[in-house]
Amino acid sequence: MTRIRQQNVTAAQWSSNGESLGALDLTLPENEAFGENVFDTDEQKERLSESAFNKLQATLKGGEPLDPSLADEVAKAMMEWALENGATHYTHMFQPLTGSTAEKHDSFFEPAGEGKFLAGFSGKELVQGEPDASSFPTGGLRATFEARGYTAWDPTSPAFLLENPNGSLLCIPTAFASWSGEALDGKIPLLRSMDALSHAAIKALRLLGDEESQHVFTTVGPEQEYFLIDEQYFYERPDLISTGRTLFGAKPPKGHELDDHYFGSIPERVLAFMMDSELEMRKLGIPVKTRHNEVAPAQYEIAPMFENSNVGSDHQQLLMQTLENVARRYGLVCLLHEKPFAGVNGSGKHNNWSMGTDAGSNLLKPGDTPADNIHFLFFCTAVIQAVNKHQGLLRASVANIGQDHRLGANEAPPAIISIFLGAELEKVFEAISTGEGDPNTPASFLDLGSDVLPKLPLDGGDRNRTSPFAFTGNKFEFRALGSSMSLAFPNTVLNTIAAEAIDELAGKLEAKLEGGAGMPEAVMEIVKESYLANKEICFGGDNYTDEWHAEAEQRGLKNLRTTPDALPEVVAPDTITAFEKYSVLNERELESRYEVWLEQYSIRANIEAETAFAMAQTMILPAGLRHLALISEAGVSSLEGEVRELVDELVSTLGELKAANAYPEDLEGLELAIYTRDKQLEAMAKVREAADKLEKVVTDDLWPLPKYEEMLFIK
Ligand code: ADP
Ligand code: MG
Numbered sequence: 186m187t188r189i190r191q192q193n194v195t196a197a198q199w200s201s202n203g204e205s206l207g208a209l210d211l212t213l214p215e216n217e218a219f220g221e222n223v224f225d226t227d228e229q230k231e232r233l234s235e236s237a238f239n240k241l242q243a244t245l246k247g248g249e250p251l252d253p254s255l256a257d258e259v260a261k262a263m264m265e266w267a268l269e270n271g272a273t274h275y276t277h278m279f280q281p282l283t284g285s286t287a288e289k290h291d292s293f294f295e296p297a298g299e300g301k302f303l304a305g306f307s308g309k310e311l312v313q314g315e316p317d318a319s320s321f322p323t324g325g326l327r328a329t330f331e332a333r334g335y336t337a338w339d340p341t342s343p344a345f346l347l348e349n350p351n352g353s354l355l356c357i358p359t360a361f362a363s364w365s366g367e368a369l370d371g372k373i374p375l376l377r378s379m380d381a382l383s384h385a386a387i388k389a390l391r392l393l394g395d396e397e398s399q400h401v402f403t404t405v406g407p408e409q410e411y412f413l414i415d416e417q418y419f420y421e422r423p424d425l426i427s428t429g430r431t432l433f434g435a436k437p438p439k440g441h442e443l444d445d446h447y448f449g450s451i452p453e454r455v456l457a458f459m460m461d462s463e464l465e466m467r468k469l470g471i472p473v474k475t476r477h478n479e480v481a482p483a484q485y486e487i488a489p490m491f492e493n494s495n496v497g498s499d500h501q502q503l504l505m506q507t508l509e510n511v512a513r514r515y516g517l518v519c520l521l522h523e524k525p526f527a528g529v530n531g532s533g534k535h536n537n538w539s540m541g542t543d544a545g546s547n548l549l550k551p552g553d554t555p556a557d558n559i560h561f562l563f564f565c566t567a568v569i570q571a572v573n574k575h576q577g578l579l580r581a582s583v584a585n586i587g588q589d590h591r592l593g594a595n596e597a598p599p600a601i602i603s604i605f606l607g608a609e610l611e612k613v614f615e616a617i618s619t620g621e622g623d624p625n626t627p628a629s630f631l632d633l634g635s636d637v638l639p640k641l642p643l644d645g646g647d648r649n650r651t652s653p654f655a656f657t658g659n660k661f662e663f664r665a666l667g668s669s670m671s672l673a674f675p676n677t678v679l680n681t682i683a684a685e686a687i688d689e690l691a692g693k694l695e696a697k698l699e700g701g702a703g704m705p706e707a708v709m710e711i712v713k714e715s716y717l718a719n720k721e722i723c724f725g726g727d728n729y730t731d732e733w734h735a736e737a738e739q740r741g742l743k744n745l746r747t748t749p750d751a752l753p754e755v756v757a758p759d760t761i762t763a764f765e766k767y768s769v770l771n772e773r774e775l776e777s778r779y780e781v782w783l784e785q786y787s788i789r790a791n792i793e794a795e796t797a798f799a800m801a802q803t804m805i806l807p808a809g810l811r812h813l814a815l816i817s818e819a820g821v822s823s824l825e826g827e828v829r830e831l832v833d834e835l836v837s838t839l840g841e842l843k844a845a846n847a848y849p850e851d852l853e854g855l856e857l858a859i860y861t862r863d864k865q866l867e868a869m870a871k872v873r874e875a876a877d878k879l880e881k882v883v884t885d886d887l888w889p890l891p892k893y894e895e896m897l898f899i900k
Contacts, residue, residue, distance in 0.1 A: 192891075196415040197899050199454045202514040206461060222270070222346040222353075223470040224263055232262035245341055246543075256308025256338075263344055264293055264306035267355035270346050274354050275306065277314035277336040279361040280371040281321040282781045284671040286502045287361075289316045290354060312338045314359065322784065324777030326367050334369055336361050339376070342499045345469050358499050367774050371673030372495070374770050378680035379403055379494055381767035385684040386540060386548065386564070389691040392698065393560055393708070398542035403680050406491030406537035406660070407501050408475075410668050411508060412483050412520040413455060415899060418891040419518040423804075424796055428789070429522035429669075430587070432797045432869070433805065435877040436528040437894040449478050452900040454515055455485065462511035463487075469507070471500045481530035482897040491537060491660075494680065498672040505669070523587030523667040526893060527873075531591040532668035533598070538679050539660035540564065550659035559708050562617075563690065566712045568661060569604060571686035572654060573722035575678070575763070576602040577743045577754035579654075580665070582678040584751040584782070586789045588667045589862075593746030598653035598665045600751075601737045601744045603724040605652035611725060617709060618716045651728035674778075677769060685763045690715060748786045749858040755779045783858045790861035791846070797869045798842050804889040805876045806835055812883040828882055835875040842868040 209216040220227075230238055237258045243249045267275065276288040291310075297303040314336035321334065342358035361370035368374050379402060386401035419425050424432040451459065459476050466473045472490040479486050487508070492500060505521055512519040524531040540548040548564040551557070572579060579602050583592070593600035606614065649655055653665040666675055690711055697707040721740040726733060737744060745751040754760060756772075756779045764770045770778070809832040816824045845868040852860050880888060 192417065192421075193895055193899055196417045196516075196895070199516050201457050202461065205457075206464065218464055219467045219472075220470040222348065222468040224266055224344040225470065228266060229259075229262070232266060233258060241340065251312075251340055253308070253312070256312045258308075259340075260306045260308045260311035263311065263355065263357075264304065267346060267353075268293065268304060270353055271348075272346055272353045272355045275310075276354060276356055277316065277338075277359040278356045279316075279336050279359045280502065280671060280673060281361060282324065282369060282371070282778060283322060283785060284371065284669075284673075286506065287316070287321065288356070289314075311357065316361075321361075321369065322781040323363065323369055324780035324784075326363050326369060326773060326777040333364050334361055335364070339372060339495070341376075342496050343470065345503075348465075348468075367777075368770065369777075371498070371671050371677075374677045374774070375495055375498060375673045375680075377769045378677045378684070378767070381684040381769055382540065382680040382687070385687040385691065385767075386542075389563065389567075389687050389694070390542070390560070392691055392694050393563060394704070395542075395544075395560070398544045398546075400543040401540055401548065402543070403494045403676065404491045404537075404539045404541055404660075405494045405497040405501075405672055405676055406489065407497065407504075407666075407672060408486055408488040408535040408537070409501070409504060409508075410479050410484060410486050410532035410534065412481070412522075412525050412532060413458070413485060413512060413517045413900075414483055414520065414896045416513065416516050416518045418896045421891050423800055424793075425518075425520070425525070427796050428793045429520065430525045430793075431527070431893075431896075432793060433800065433873055433876045433880070433890060434526065434893045435880040437892075437897065451476070451478055451485075454517070454900060458512055458515040458517055459485070459487070461514065462507050465507050465511055466504060469500075469503055471504055471507075473504075479530070479532075481526075483900070484530065484532065491539070494538075494672070494676045498676060501672045521669040523585070523669060524590035526897065527590070529893070529897065531587075531596055533591065533664065534666040534668050534670060534672075536663040536666050536672060536675055536679075537657070537660045538663055538676065540683070547659050549656075549661065559705055562613075562712050563694075563708055564687065565610075565656070566614075566715045567686040567690050568683055569606075569722060570690070570715050570719050571679075571682035572602065572604055573719040574686070575682040575759065576722065577745060577751070577757065578678055578682070578760050579663070579675075580743065580745045581751040581754035582675040583663075583665045583667060583670065584745075584748040585667060585670065586748055586786050586793075587669060588665075589747045591667065592665060593744075598651065599728050599734070599744075600746050601728070601734065601742050602653055602665070602722070603728065603737065603742065604661075604722050605649040605655040605725055606723055607649075607656055608725065610656060611723060614712070614716050614720070614723075618713045618720070649725065649728075652724070653728065681763055681767055681769045684767050747862055749783070749855060749862055752779055752782055752786075752858075753855065755782070780854065783854055787857045787861045790858075790865055791848075794842065794846050794861070794865035794869050797872055798839065798846060800890075801835065801839055801842075801872050801876055805879065806832070806839070808883050808887045808889055809835060809879050811887050812879075815884060815887075828879075831875060831879045831882065835872065835879060838868065838871040838875050842872050844868075 211217060229241060237255055240252050240255055241259065244251045274290040274292050276290045278286060278288050281287050293304040293306055294302045295305060315333060316336060336359035339358045339360055344355060344357045346353045347356055360373045362373060363369055382403055383401045387398060390398050422431065424430065463473045473487060474490045475488040477486055489500065489504065491497065508519045548560060551561045580600060592598065655662045655664065663675060663679065693711050694707055697710065734744065756775050761772050761775060764775060765772065813828050813832060816828060845864040848860055
């Protein structure tokens, strides 16, 4: 079977999903879809008794433990709401250690004798579920004799309805734990880390003179990058289907991406898809805000407004799922892989992170008053200290096999974690720590009198796009997440390490105050000490350059290029100490994650290597042979040599890959991961090199795979 251009003509055609969504009058309340499918506060108020509603709110707002007697009433209200909206089933939704979303559906309806069925949903069913957990990875946490796992309702993340053309499903966000109470998911540690941070920050705020705040919550605002390609191409490529990325494909002509794609006008089909998926997200209560083209061809970005870390993390999972589902309505496939196309920019996810009090102040926002700025400097210093101490863990928190093509490769952000403070803020820290201003720093910075630290002259426009961890005016932006990732673990790490640093600095502050030090001075001394001890993590230059790599090494910063290099940080002594101290994850729970993530790496590497072998052997090699036959038939012998050489190269690299794929059975864990990286992935890269060269010479209609310029440029 040969390929002809007709396929591209077909791919380029689209219609707006049968029936277009139309344009509604959005000034009318009934047309505003936001939260329509969420069991939100309004819905709860309407359907619950006043006392039940108030108790539930107390749990949500103040973090008070849930009154179990409430569960039955809430369950009944939830079920009625769900049934009215076409739901036949409910599910406890959770995030297993693979980072994906898991669900098992149960019907509301049960036989009630005499052939009748009745709908029922008890408080017990709401609060606790027992999925058949044996198929989820646990990294040894669950002994085989106790294969059960439990899901537990998380009332702080609202339940919602997932619509399907044939009905809907009530989804209840839950935590997932083992029989013995160990966390088997992403949510439990995230919630624990939010608590840890809140306790530490409140303690610090009290010392800093804040008597009002009761609770500090962390916030996350993700910016999600993704690719869209026509689904026809997707289904023609076994590599995209089974690995999410192209394992073969010669680069399109350089410069083809045309500079105006970024922030350029959005192709009509893509915009139609975006509008449709955003509508779905609004119904689910996801506050989507921004959309635009990204740097690479066929690459786009969507960013919701920030929310508390737990809800934001749940919403992020839903957002990814919605993008994937809705794309199909437009004949598109959404690729969330970190590097679907070699030689083309990869996809990341920026994780904007901050801390806010229940009294409404953002602790990472420099304010107008000296007091605000003292708070800001204190918490900002804690973040710098935390990131420096746990730089390796932060790197590990964003490690997966797809990321290895971005971090540590010739693409940003780099695998070296550093902080960009911005010129203004760096000057302030330098001035405080040296006691000397620079000509551009107002003298009043150094005056420790009552009008110390006046307005910090922070310029919101100060940007460094190459930094993996940048201060951006009122938050830090952790830019190293991959596009397919769950937010849960990276934010668990940020919260936990920040809690540790805040706690440590608060301890020092307490001691100084008890020793009779005055208020601003005590904080300034702490800022100075900590900054001087940690400033090597701060870097304002271009993170992509070789000079930085050399300098970072001199500074002693970690450069963990690949997943097998990074993952051991998850079980490093400093990690275990911090995570156990704040009861976020114990050593066993950390080890289980380490094991599961290593295993995932090796499995995915092996799938890639075996898929590459099969495609090269059964699709690409035959194309090369046919092309050779064509040349022989035509009798133009001058053309034969080059092609024969490439075919020979393909055959011999295939032999190496085959040998690498038959890996020794006795390897496991880190050793296996290193083997797959150094042997399988290396051999695969060589096969690809030969195949991509062949692609450039083989007769076009003999080539069995859609090419980069087709997938990336036909919209
Ligand atoms: P910019 O990229 O210019 O900084 P914004 O200030 O609008 O643009 O913010 C970009 C992203 O940062 C958005 O996704 C937003 O949700 C998020 N963000 C803004 N404030 C916070 C905050 N306090 N905590 C977490 N994320 C935030
Ligand atoms: Mg950004």
